[in-house]
Amino acid sequence: MTTPAAVIVDAAAYAQAVEEAVKASAAYYTGGTSALDDDAYDRLVRGIAAWEAENPELVLPDSPTGKVAGGAVEGDVPHTVPMLSLDNVFSAEEFTAWTASVARRIGHEVTRFSVEPKLDGLAMAARYRHGRLTRLITRGDGTAGEDVSHAIGTVEGLPVRLTEPVTVELRGEVLMTSAQFEHANEVRTAHGGQPFANPRNAAAGTLRARDRAYTVPMTFFGYGLLPVADTDSELAARLGELAHSDLMAEAVRLGVNTPAGTAVSALTAETPEEVLARVREIAALRAELPFGIDGIVVKADLAADQRAAGSGSRAPRWAIAYKLPAVEKITRLLDVEWNVGRTGIIAPRAVLEPVEIDGSVITYATLHNPADITRRDLRLGDHVMVHRAGDVIPRVEAPVAHLRTGEEQSIVFPSACPRCGSAIDTGEQRWRCENGRNCHLVASLSYAAGRDQLDIEGLGATRVVQLVEAGLVADLADLFTLTREQLLSLDRMGETSTDNLLAALATAKDRPLARVLCALGVRGTGRSMSRRIARHFATMDALRAADAEAMQRVEGIGTEKAPSIVAELAELAPLIDKLAAAGVNMTEPGATPPVAASGDTEGGQAAEEAAGPLAGMTVVVTGAMTGALEKLSRNQMNELIERAGGRSSSSVSKKTALVVAGDGAGSKRAKAEALGVRLITPAEFALLVADHLV
Ligand code: IVH
Numbered sequence: 001m002t003t004p005a006a007v008i009v010d011a012a013a014y015a016q017a018v019e020e021a022v023k024a025s026a027a028y029y030t031g032g033t034s035a036l037d038d039d040a041y042d043r044l045v046r047g048i049a050a051w052e053a054e055n056p057e058l059v060l061p062d063s064p065t066g067k068v069a070g071g072a073v074e075g076d077v078p079h080t081v082p083m084l085s086l087d088n089v090f091s092a093e094e095f096t097a098w099t100a101s102v103a104r105r106i107g108h109e110v111t112r113f114s115v116e117p118k119l120d121g122l123a124m125a126a127r128y129r130h131g132r133l134t135r136l137i138t139r140g141d142g143t144a145g146e147d148v149s150h151a152i153g154t155v156e157g158l159p160v161r162l163t164e165p166v167t168v169e170l171r172g173e174v175l176m177t178s179a180q181f182e183h184a185n186e187v188r189t190a191h192g193g194q195p196f197a198n199p200r201n202a203a204a205g206t207l208r209a210r211d212r213a214y215t216v217p218m219t220f221f222g223y224g225l226l227p228v229a230d231t232d233s234e235l236a237a238r239l240g241e242l243a244h245s246d247l248m249a250e251a252v253r254l255g256v257n258t259p260a261g262t263a264v265s266a267l268t269a270e271t272p273e274e275v276l277a278r279v280r281e282i283a284a285l286r287a288e289l290p291f292g293i294d295g296i297v298v299k300a301d302l303a304a305d306q307r308a309a310g311s312g313s314r315a316p317r318w319a320i321a322y323k324l325p326a327v328e329k330i331t332r333l334l335d336v337e338w339n340v341g342r343t344g345i346i347a348p349r350a351v352l353e354p355v356e357i358d359g360s361v362i363t364y365a366t367l368h369n370p371a372d373i374t375r376r377d378l379r380l381g382d383h384v385m386v387h388r389a390g391d392v393i394p395r396v397e398a399p400v401a402h403l404r405t406g407e408e409q410s411i412v413f414p415s416a417c418p419r420c421g422s423a424i425d426t427g428e429q430r431w432r433c434e435n436g437r438n439c440h441l442v443a444s445l446s447y448a449a450g451r452d453q454l455d456i457e458g459l460g461a462t463r464v465v466q467l468v469e470a471g472l473v474a475d476l477a478d479l480f481t482l483t484r485e486q487l488l489s490l491d492r493m494g495e496t497s498t499d500n501l502l503a504a505l506a507t508a509k510d511r512p513l514a515r516v517l518c519a520l521g522v523r524g525t526g527r528s529m530s531r532r533i534a535r536h537f538a539t540m541d542a543l544r545a546a547d548a549e550a551m552q553r554v555e556g557i558g559t560e561k562a563p564s565i566v567a568e569l570a571e572l573a574p575l576i577d578k579l580a581a582a583g584v585n586m587t588e589p590g591a592t593p594p595v596a597a598s599g600d601t602e603g604g605q606a607a608e609e610a611a612g613p614l615a616g617m618t619v620v621v622t623g624a625m626t627g628a629l630e631k632l633s634r635n636q637m638n639e640l641i642e643r644a645g646g647r648s649s650s651s652v653s654k655k656t657a658l659v660v661a662g663d664g665a666g667s668k669r670a671k672a673e674a675l676g677v678r679l680i681t682p683a684e685f686a687l688l689v690a691d692h693l694v
Contacts, residue, residue, distance in 0.1 A: 084142060114301040287667075342437060381408040475575055513537075
């Protein structure tokens with residue numbers, strides 16, 4: 001979706017817009033933080049371009065439309081070949097129009113396209129002499145850039161030595177991955193600095209900083225390889241003739257990092273339609289990438305086509321940036337709410353001045369935990385960079401520190417549980433009410449009664465509130481000892497509802513261990529982890545006898561999670577005993593406990609590696625199920641997958657063996673297509689697992 005261009009009404013507004021864009025652009029290229037986010041900048045420049053098209057005689061010399069990089073700082077190292085910018089398109093129609101214009105110019109359709117991610121970092125030229133990295137130069141104004149060779153050795157993927165002693169110039173993007181950004185801000189704030197607003201800023205600021213007491217790593221992705229004046233003439237001739245895709249393969253051979261090997265590696269495509277399909281795939285993968293992209297770069301792949309198309313002064317005519325909607329906007333942090341969840345976790349949530357990001361209005365964003373707020377040095381009233389991509393929960397990336405007025409207030413952390421007033425356990429990163437899951441008993445019981453847990457029909461939130469308020473239920477186990485008289489004493493509870501609820505509670509007592517575990521809400525174990533734990537240990541007794549080491553034998557439980565699960569089960573012991581005494585089932589049908597002696601895992605493993613049509617396969621379900629599977633909830637689909645020997649997962653990756661794609665499947669289907677994962681329909685899947693349908 002394209003956001004509209006800024007509307008410029010007269011020459012004065014035009015001059016002001018140019019000034020604003022130049023300032024924003026300078027900040028963008030020098031690591032400062034602009035008051036404009038990318039989207040606002042794009043709209044401004046498109047507004048400027050529209051006005052200039054109507055008033056060509058009034059175009060100002062420093063307009064960002066005419067420059068390689070509008071307003072960029074000039075450096076002192078001339079580029080061997082200008083570092084050009086890229087023209088943008090924002091829709092499939094604009095892209096198709098661009099391919100047609102290139103075809104007209106070169107006299108035939110583009111032979112082959114290369115499609116690669118547009119990495120959201122800073123352009124860099126890396127000069128290698130006889131295989132050794134000698135100089136790093138920023139893009140600057142495109143004709144000359146700044147020498148940032150001091151960063152040599154801190155940029156992963158940019159080897160200090162190539163695998164061959166060649167003299168070449170490598171071009172690409174320097175950025176920070178999400179993990180590098182988090183690390184950089186941690187180190188920077190620990191040294192008393194202000195956090196960077198986003199990874200791009202962090203990379204720009206870090207690259208330009210000299211003489212810092214610390215270094216933080218960045219990452220390089222190559223997208224160009226060219227000969228320089230003293231390149232061996234044979235090599236120069238060879239590079240000049242190579243297709244872009246072959247040049248990139250050459251870069252990889254020399255030891256350089258490129259998008260190859262990531263989920264968005266460069267591909268070639270024969271037709272504009274194929275390009276558009278890949279654009280959709282990359283867009284679908286964007287939210288889960290560990291680095292930022294702001295579009296897709298499409299290039300004519302063959303050197304001959306590139307030569308025929310030529311370049312303008314600002315951008316080549318043989319390449320185009322297909323921009324994706326901005327996923328970041330600047331807005332204000334109005335308040336911080338502290339909400340208590342069903343397990344007693346007290347989670348901070350940012351209340352924002354509403355802001356539209358990629359079609360949705362965002363009013364709340366996660367703030368993770370108190371330590372995270374401190375680490376980011378957030379203050380009430382701050383302008384903050386908010387990030388939202390795909391279905392991922394919006395998050396506050398960091399404050400835009402230079403927009404501070406001095407009137408911002410510090411964020412006050414609660415000193416007692418905001419719900420029940422009990423003390424807070426601040427021993428871990430995530431704070432927790434000392435009253436634990438009893439603090440928000442209604443939430444914890446409603447969750448336990450839910451369809452994917454104990455599935456107690458007739459026990460909705462209203463009924464739970466009634467039971468708690470009447471003092472009939474103080475924990476989960478109390479539900480199972482409720483008497484007919486007690487239930488009849490409640491408002492709007494007639495004979496029929498009472499009998500139905502008692503029957504539902506009796507049925508719930510027989511649910512498999514996996515569901516009981518899930519109902520208990522052990523932190524860090526959702527539905528699928530509960531199923532894995534239950535299948536591994538088979539009985540609650542075996543599970544409770546497990547120490548952290550034994551717990552780690554369950555797939556997906558690592559050194560961090562294992563002790564916390566063990567500790568939480570110990571904390572839950574009285575409740576578990578009470579549930580068992582009330583007659584709640586504590587075993588997993590079909591599973592056998594691991595052989596306890598000598599820490600042997602045989603039994604549990606054997607149970608986990610159950611045979612079945614999906615043995616050894618990781619399966620993802622997406623879209624609406626139909627036919628025999630129509631009535632199954634997502635959780636029941638996952639249970640079915642596991643009964644058939646497979647492993648269910650909610651996200652598609654290279655490890656996924658099968659994706660069941662129903663009606664309306666979107667980004668997960670696209671991702672499966674991108675990764676070449678096998679896709680099947682609900683009907684095909686129902687046939688495959690027919691013996692395991694209940
Ligand atoms: S090609 C002559 N490929 O986007 C071709 N650029 O908006 C110019 N960028 O200056 C560059 N990913 O900093 C190219 N895969 C990619 C890119 C890419 C990011 C950046 C680069 C360029 C800017 C233009």
